[in-house]
Amino acid sequence: MKCYCCGEEMEPGVIQSAQEINWQSKKRLLNNSDLYDDAVCLSRRSFWKGSAVKAWLCRNCKKVVIDYADPDSDFNQKHSAE
Numbered sequence: 122m123k124c125y126c127c128g129e130e131m132e133p134g135v136i137q138s139a140q141e142i143n144w145q146s147k148k149r150l151l152n153n154s155d156l157y158d159d160a161v162c163l164s165r166r167s168f169w170k171g172s173a174v175k176a177w178l179c180r181n182c183k184k185v186v187i188d189y190a191d192p193d194s195d196f197n198q199k200h201s202a203e
C-alpha cells in the first residue's frame with residue numbers, strides 16, 4: 122500500500138491488544154464497540170488470543186493506516202471464518 126501523504130511504499134504490520142481494538146468518537150469508560158452507535162470495531166476481542174488488526178506504517182510521515190474494508194484486516198475475523 123502506498124502512503125496517502127508521501128506516496129512511499131508502506132510497511133505491513135500488526136497492532137495488537139488484550140482488549141478489543143476499535144475506533145470511537147471519544148474515550149469512554151467501557152471499551153466495547155457493541156455499546157455505541159458511532160463505534161467501529163477493528164478487531165474483536167478473543168479471550169485466548171486478544172485482538173489484532175493489520176496496519177500499514179509510514180516511517181517518513183509517522184502515520185499508521187488501518188484498512189478496515191479489507192476482510193483480512195481483523196485477525197480474529199479471519200480465523201473465526203475457518
Ligand SMILES: [Zn+2]
Pocket residue numbers: 124125126127128129179180181182183184
Ligand atoms: Zn508517508
